[in-house]
Each structure stands twice: as C-alpha cells, then as structure tokens.
Amino acid sequence: MSDSDRLSVTLSSAPGNLPLVRHAIRGFLDASDVADPPAGEVLLAVTEACANVVQHAYVGDPEPGAIELEAELSGNRLVISVRDHGHGFAPRLDSPGAGLGLPVIASLTDRLEIRPTPGSGTEIMMAFALNEAA
Amino acid sequence: MSDSDRLSVTLSSAPGNLPLVRHAIRGFLDASDVADPPAGEVLLAVTEACANVVQHAYVGDPEPGAIELEAELSGNRLVISVRDHGHGFAPRLDSPGAGLGLPVIASLTDRLEIRPTPGSGTEIMMAFALNEAA
Amino acid sequence: MPTFDRRTVDERATVVVIEGELDIGSADALRSALDAAAAEGTAVVRLEAAGVHFLDSSALGVILAAGQRLAERGSRLELANATPAVRRILEMTLITRTVHVIP
Amino acid sequence: MPTFDRRTVDERATVVVIEGELDIGSADALRSALDAAAAEGTAVVRLEAAGVHFLDSSALGVILAAGQRLAERGSRLELANATPAVRRILEMTLITRTVHVIP
Ligand SMILES: Nc1ncnc2c1ncn2[C@@H]1O[C@H](COP(=O)(O)OP(=O)(O)O)[C@@H](O)[C@H]1O
Numbered sequence: 177m178s179d180s181d182r183l184s185v186t187l188s189s190a191p192g193n194l195p196l197v198r199h200a201i202r203g204f205l206d207a208s209d210v211a212d213p214p215a216g217e218v219l220l221a222v223t224e225a226c227a228n229v230v231q232h233a234y235v236g237d238p239e240p241g242a243i244e245l246e247a248e249l250s251g252n253r254l255v256i257s258v259r260d261h262g263h264g265f266a267p268r269l270d271s272p273g274a275g276l277g278l279p280v281i282a283s284l285t286d287r288l289e290i291r292p293t294p295g296s297g298t299e300i301m302m303a304f305a306l307n308e309a310a
Numbered sequence: 311m312s313d314s315d316r317l318s319v320t321l322s323s324a325p326g327n328l329p330l331v332r333h334a335i336r337g338f339l340d341a342s343d344v345a346d347p348p349a350g351e352v353l354l355a356v357t358e359a360c361a362n363v364v365q366h367a368y369v370g371d372p373e374p375g376a377i378e379l380e381a382e383l384s385g386n387r388l389v390i391s392v393r394d395h396g397h398g399f400a401p402r403l404d405s406p407g408a409g410l411g412l413p414v415i416a417s418l419t420d421r422l423e424i425r426p427t428p429g430s431g432t433e434i435m436m437a438f439a440l441n442e443a444a
Numbered sequence: 445m446p447t448f449d450r451r452t453v454d455e456r457a458t459v460v461v462i463e464g465e466l467d468i469g470s471a472d473a474l475r476s477a478l479d480a481a482a483a484e485g486t487a488v489v490r491l492e493a494a495g496v497h498f499l500d501s502s503a504l505g506v507i508l509a510a511g512q513r514l515a516e517r518g519s520r521l522e523l524a525n526a527t528p529a530v531r532r533i534l535e536m537t538l539i540t541r542t543v544h545v546i547p
Numbered sequence: 548m549p550t551f552d553r554r555t556v557d558e559r560a561t562v563v564v565i566e567g568e569l570d571i572g573s574a575d576a577l578r579s580a581l582d583a584a585a586a587e588g589t590a591v592v593r594l595e596a597a598g599v600h601f602l603d604s605s606a607l608g609v610i611l612a613a614g615q616r617l618a619e620r621g622s623r624l625e626l627a628n629a630t631p632a633v634r635r636i637l638e639m640t641l642i643t644r645t646v647h648v649i650p
C-alpha cells in the first residue's frame with residue numbers, strides 16, 4: 177500500500193563516499209522511474225549538500241562524522257534531506273570552496289530549507305517538484 | 311484580539327534603502343518588546359537578505375526592483391520573509407560579495423527557507439525562536 | 445552615510461573614527477577610508493568602532509581585506525571599542541585572526 | 548577515481564581526456580592534471596569531456612581557475628563534448644565566458 181518510496185542511508189563524511197551517495201540516489205530515482213532531467217539536477221544538489229558536510233560540518237574533528245541521507249518520493253514531490261551532527265552552520269572565511277554550493281542547491285530546488293539538527297549539526301532539506309517527464 | 315503582530319513594507323532595491331529596512335524592523339521589534347539579543351541578530355540577517363536582493367535579484371535590469379519585507383511575530387516565534395520579483399536564484403561567478411551572506415543568515419536563524427517567488431524571483435523566509443530574554 | 449574622521453597620533457598609529465551603520469551602501473566609502481589610512485604608512489591602523497551600531501558581511505569583507513594587506517607589509521589593523529553589533533559578526537566569522545580586537 | 552590521459556597533438560593543443568565523475572574527492576587530481584597540461588605551454592588546452600558523467604561546483608571552480616590562468620598568458624581552455632551533466636552546471640554559472648565550450 178506504499179504510495180511513497182523511501183530511502184535512508186548513513187555514510188561516513190569522507191570525500192570518497194560522494195560517488196556512493198550518487199549511486200544510492202541514482203538507484204532510488206531509477207527504481208521510481210524518475211527521468212533525466214531532473215535526475216541529474218537532483219544528483220548535483222545532493223552531492224553539493226553532502227560535500228558541504230564533508231568539508232564543513234566536522235571541521236577540526238579528528239575523525240569524519242556521519243552523513244545521514246533520506247529521500248522520500250510521494251506523487252511528484254521528491255524531498256531529500258542531508259543531516260549531520262557537526263558543529264552547526266557557521267560562515268567560514270577560510271572555506272576551501274568557491275562558495276558555489278548553496279547557490280547551486282538553491283537554484284536547483286523548488287524549496288531549500290536549512291535548520292539546526294536537534295542536538296547538534298545541520299539539516300538541509302531539498303524539495304523537487306517532478307513535472308512528469310517522458 | 312491580535313496575538314500576532316505584523317509588518318509589511320515594500321521598498322526599492324537600492325543600497326541606500328538598507329538603513330530604512332533596519333529602521334522598520336527595529337521599530338517592529340521594539341513595539342513587540344523583543345530584547346537585544348536577539349534583535350541585533352535579526353537586523354543582521356534581514357540586512358543580509360535584503361542586500362542580496364539589491365546585489366543579485368535584478369542584476370542587469372536598468373532600474374532597481376522591489377524588496378517586499380514581511381514580519382510576523384506570534385508568541386515567541388518571529389518569521390521574516392524577504393521577497394523579490396527578480397530573475398530567480400542563480401549562482402554567480404562574478405559576485406561582488408565575499409559569499410558570506412547566506413552562511414551568516416543560516417547561522418543566525420532557527421530555520422532558513424529559500425524558494426522561488428510565484429511568477430519570478432526569490433523568497434527567503436527566516437524563522438527565529440525568541441527565547442524570552444530580559 | 446557614516447563619517448570617517450582620520451588623524452595620525454604620536455605612537456604612529458593611524459586612527460579612523462567611524463560613526464554610523466556599515467552595510468553595502470557604505471562599503472565603498474569604508475574601503476576608501478581604510479585605503480587612505482593604510483597609505484599613511486604607520487605600523488598600526490586603528491578603527492575606533494564605538495560609534496558603529498551596525499556592520500554587515502560586506503563591511504566585514506572590506507575590513508578583512510584591509511587587515512590582510514596591512515599584515516602583508518608588517519603593519520596591523522586594530523579594532524577598538526567594538527559594540528555588541530560589531531562583535532557578533534566578528535565572532536561568528538572568527539575574523540579575530542587577522543584583525544586585532546581591542547576591548 | 549577519474550583518469551586523466553594527456554598528450555600533445557599537431558595543432559599545438561594539449562588534450563586532456565577525462566573519464567569519470569568529478570567532485571571534491573577528485574578535485575586535487577583534476578587540478579594537477581590541468582596544471583600539467585598548462586605546463587606544456589600550448590596555445591590550447593582542450594578537455595575531452597565525453598566521459599565525464601558528473602561534475603560538481605568544486606570541479607567547476609578548478610576548471611574556471613585553470614581557464615583564467617591560461618587566458619592570462621594568451622592561451623585558452625576548451626571543453627569538448629560536454630555531456631548534459633556537465634552542460635547543466637556550466638550553463639547555470641555562465642562559465643562559458645572563460646571556458647570555450649565546443650559542441
Ligand atoms: N553542513 C554544514 N555545516 C557547517 N557549515 C556549513 C555546512 N554547509 C555549509 N556550511 C557553511 O556555509 C558556507 C557556504 O557553503 P557553500 O555555498 O557550499 O560554499 P563553500 O563550501 O564553497 O564555502 C561554507 O563555507 C560553510 O561556512
């Protein structure tokens with residue numbers, strides 16, 4: 177009776193795990209017959225969100241932390257959240273990146289939400305309206 | 311019978327209007343007995359959001375466009391939205407800024423939401439939980 | 445518009461007294477004022493910030509850039525009497541590594 | 548890990564054939580490959596991107612920086628046979644001003 181598909185994955189925040197993130201999301205989107213576009217847009221947004229966890233969430237910690245990825249598809253609405261339990265969202269003057277991650281995510285999503293994870297860390301929620309493609 | 315206070319202001323997206331934005335929000339927060347902190351945090355977040363409209367939303371247009379500012383306080387929850395009718399959220403490699411605006415907003419808010427304005431443009435919704443200060 | 449009153453004092457510090465709110469509308473004026481202060485060539489450029497009641501990320505970027513340029517030539521940028529509004533964003537961004545904040 | 552196969556062709560272009568997915572895990576390898584290609588000193592550095600099925604904003608940043616450095620010395624960076632995944636982010640960021648995209 178499931179009219180909604182779900183995916184839930186927890187990975188360590190290592191750069192080498194980003195291809196695994198895409199693999200999991202690709203599999204989920206394929207199984208749900210999501211076409212490309214917008215599958216490629218989704219993969220890019222999710223990679224940027226997870227790359228931010230890898231680069232920023234646990235900065236200064238000796239070990240990588242967790243990336244918790246959840247995807248839910250109901251009807252034509254896809255919601256993906258990326259959660260970390262790091263030190264919380266903070267601007268960084270010494271960011272190794274070019275500052276394109278959040279703007280890229282915001283421009284690919286139909287809604288982007290950023291809020292603290294209860295306890296500690298950050299949760300990013302990305303919503304995509306899938307306008308039935310071929 | 312109003313247990314909720316509201317403010318609604320529309321301004322032109324000129325840099326010189328940012329002090330007016332702060333003046334309006336300061337007045338609203340004062341009238342509602344919001345202490346500082348968090349009033350200063352709110353002023354900073356709102357300024358950053360409006361500065362983004364000034365610098366990015368209408369880029370390339372001959373005239374400045376509108377900044378629509380709305381604030382609503384109910385109980386200890388303050389929600390401020392900044393809406394433009396510009397060209398939509400897009401990453402800019404030629405941004406004149408240092409890329410600190412969105413991270414500063416995200417770190418000051420209890421929830422940040424970015425979504426397209428129906429029609430065209432961007433709406434940024436910032437929620438603050440006011441934990442009764444002195 | 446903020447005003448930027450500049451003078452050179454005995455201890456070879458150039459003091460810039462800033463009054464007003466610093467945002468993208470005044471970033472160019474701030475940049476010019478800091479450039480002019482740096483051009484005095486003193487060992488210290490001190491921003492007297494007691495009169496700054498608002499400072500956004502664009503002003504912070506201007507101050508940070510000035511602090512870096514001064515550090516490169518062996519001078520330093522000091523920020524004196526920062527108000528809570530100024531401290532807030534300084535602390536959030538840990539800018540205190542480049543700019544010397546004086547209580 | 549992506550592979551970066553480099554060779555110099557007659558027309559004085561250094562061609563870098565890239566296969567794989569480009570994200571923060573491969574940004575350093577991409578940077579080294581582009582630096583090595585630029586060091587050949589040819590007028591053109593061409594990225595053969597038909598085998599790039601994913602490219603994120605960090606890889607874009609590396610490519611943009613390489614394109615700027617090449618432009619400064621009068622050379623140019625070309626990106627050939629971009630897949631839809633690559634075009635998507637190029638177009639979103641209008642990077643086509645610095646990098647010459649070849650259909
Ligand atoms: N998960 C996170 N935890 C803490 N801070 C974050 C997180 N994601 C992003 N940030 C902050 O937001 C800033 C902007 O992120 P982004 O737009 O992706 O640019 P970049 O990563 O290139 O700096 C980062 O520099 C960092 O300060």
Ligand SMILES: Nc1ncnc2c1ncn2[C@@H]1O[C@H](COP(=O)(O)OP(=O)(O)O)[C@@H](O)[C@H]1O
Nearest residue numbers: 362366367399400401402405407408409411412
């Ligand atoms: N209202 C808006 N409309 C369109 N694009 C926006 C808007 N606000 C922000 N952006 C985009 O998001 C990027 C990041 O914004 P921000 O973090 O404030 O950094 P900065 O303004 O210094 O570039 C901007 O460079 C711009 O590309």
